[in-house]
Amino acid sequence: MSTIIIEQYMRQRDFFLQNQALLFDMERDATNLLAFVISNKVGSIAKQIDFGFKELYPFWKKYTPRPRGRAPVGDNIPSGDLGEKVVGLSIFGGLIEVVGAANIHGIPSTPFGGDYRIVLKDYILHIDIKSTGPRDDPSEIVVPPNQITGDGAIISMADEAVSNNPIAVGAKEETCAYTNPTLTPLAPALIGKDVKTIPQFTLFIKFVYGQKEGGQPLEKITLATVPNGLLLFDERGIRYYLSDKYRVSITDSGIKTRPCSPFNFGKDDRGRHAAAPNAFRFRIKLPWLRHLDPWRVQDFYP
Secondary structure (H helix, E strand, C coil): HHHHHHHHHHHHHHHHHHHEEEEEEEEHHHHHHHHHHHHHHHHHHHHHHHHCCCCCCCCCCHHHHCCCCCCCCCCCCHHHHHHHHHHHHHHHHHHHHHHHHHHHCCCCCCCCCCCCEEEECCCCCEEEEEEECCCCCCCCEEEEEHHCEEEEEECEECEEECCCCEEEEEHHHCCEEEEEEEECCCEEEECEEEEEEEEEEEEEEEECCCCCCCCEEEEEEEEEEEEEEEHHEEECCCCCHCCCCCCCECCEEEEECCCCCCCCCCCCCCCCCCCCCCCCCCCEHHHHHHHHHHHHHECCCC
């Protein structure tokens, strides 16, 4: 059975490489769907968070989460759980309301991906929540390689396996390094009684909160869509991110061309290995995503 599915994958990958405009439109449709859900839920999310820091606070103030990160100052309460539970589950529930339970075909049974995963008729959604406080940079997302899709070009029939080529990370050619995306651009999904190979999209939701006495109110929710791995390549497998459109850095002084790729190194993770060899977190700048397509970055205010 695996051989048959891999052959199906190969045909579908070739199809979407030859029809990237269709893949692009599907990704934009997925973004519009999630944007509609967020716009409907952002007000109630803000109210629930405020309620938690007011009426609910006496019921958990003795058990506040321990500060995380490097050298925490200790003057705030880590809000990662609020992001995943209040923001994430509200949006996931809203997604079910909009598309209808009958149109949700399951959860991708992989050991990695976004915080929330869902199989729809035409694509698989990986939704990952990023909590961003006053000391974090709201203009970037820090991404582990097990949350993004690669090119899916390494296909081994011998051991029935599919994997990705590494992507370049870094601003200087002499120090450029490579990290391996873990998610393939397409994956099999069980839809009814049929197994179909469909695209995978990763959409990041940044829960941006403030720091005020007595709480951490929601300031905005940012939706960021990273291109599917096949959209960073052309139909011959040539890396798009080495072209002028993709290989740029957006700065206050304008657009600058970069020798490696638009991706920056992560915090301190070059020596850390995740679900793939030579895998480390890296940064994707939101101005770069806006430069590609304005709809890839959208802000929603309560």
